Amino acid sequence: MNVIAKTLLAGACVVGLSAGARADIYDPTWSVIAWTGPTGTNPGQVTDIAAFPPPATTLPLAVFTYSGPIDFINHNGQSGSNTYADFFGSHASGISGFGSPTVTESQFLATTMSTSGFGTSSYLTFQLVGTPGSIASGTSVTVSHDDGASLYVNGPALISSPNPTSEIANTAMLPSGLLASLNLVYVEANGAPAILTMDVPEPASLALLGSGLFGLGLIRRRRA
Numbered sequence: 408m409n410v411i412a413k414t415l416l417a418g419a420c421v422v423g424l425s426a427g428a429r430a431d432i433y434d435p436t437w438s439v440i441a442w443t444g445p446t447g448t449n450p451g452q453v454t455d456i457a458a459f460p461p462p463a464t465t466l467p468l469a470v471f472t473y474s475g476p477i478d479f480i481n482h483n484g485q486s487g488s489n490t491y492a493d494f495f496g497s498h499a500s501g502i503s504g505f506g507s508p509t510v511t512e513s514q515f516l517a518t519t520m521s522t523s524g525f526g527t528s529s530y531l532t533f534q535l536v537g538t539p540g541s542i543a544s545g546t547s548v549t550v551s552h553d554d555g556a557s558l559y560v561n562g563p564a565l566i567s568s569p570n571p572t573s574e575i576a577n578t579a580m581l582p583s584g585l586l587a588s589l590n591l592v593y594v595e596a597n598g599a600p601a602i603l604t605m606d607v608p609e610p611a612s613l614a615l616l617g618s619g620l621f622g623l624g625l626i627r628r629r630r631a
Contacts, residue, residue: 436474436536437591440467441491443518443529466508469515475501477533477591477605485523489599492516521554523598531603533591544583546607551576553602555594561587569594574602581607 444465481493492499495516505512520529550556550566553574558566566577595601 436472437477437533438536439469439471439473439531439533441469441515441529441531443468443520443527468510468518469505469507469512471502471506471512472504472536473498473501473533474503477603479601479603481599481601483599485598485600487599489520489522489595489601490517491520491529493599494520494595494601494603520595520601521598525597528594528596531593531595533593535589539586539589542581542583542586546581546583547578548581549576549578549606550591551602551604551606552593553600554596556603557592558605559588559590559592574600 442465475498479494479496479498481489481496483489483493495502499516502512505515507515510518519527521527548558548565550558550568551574552568555569556566556577557564557568558577558579560581565579565581568575568577591603591605593603
C-alpha cells in the first residue's frame, strides 16, 4: 500500500471515530421555549437578550422539542411574511412534543414573530437536552443573527450580541472539557428578515482537513 492510500485510510478511520463521538453536539436535540407579544409587556424584546433564563412575566406561546441544526433563515423583506413557519422553514419537521396553553402547532407556525416598528417581537430559548460530552481545546462556535442573540455555555455568556440592525456573525471558543450546558437565546424584532444560525465545526471535518494536510506533507517529503 503506497503512502497516499495509507494516509487516506488513516484519515477515514479518524473521521469515522470522531463523527461518532460527538453526535450530541453536532446533531442535537433542543428544548425550545417561545414568547411572542407586544414589546414592553413581553420578554420578547431586544433589551432582554442578556438575560437567561428570560423573565417569567408572561406565559410562553409554545414549548416544544426540536431536533436538527440551528439553521433558520427568513430572507423576506421587512414588510414581508415573518411567521415562525418562515423562520423554521423546512426544519419545522424537526418539531415534536409541542405544548401550548393557547395555540396548536399549526397556529404557532402561522404566528408572526415580529412586525416592523417594534409593535410585536419574539424571544426564543434553545436549551440543549442531555449532558454533552467533552470538547477539545480550540473548538470554535459561530452564531449568526440579525437582531439579538446570546450563547450561554456552562453558565456564563460566551456570546452576547444585542441590537444589530442587519445580519452579523459572532465567533468564540468553546471551553475545553465537559460541556455541561448550552443555551442559545434569540430575539426577533422589527419585522423580517429573521436569521439565526449556529455553526460548530464537526470533528469529522477537522479530522479530514488534518489528514489531508498530513498527506500532502508526506508526499512533499517523499518527492524531496
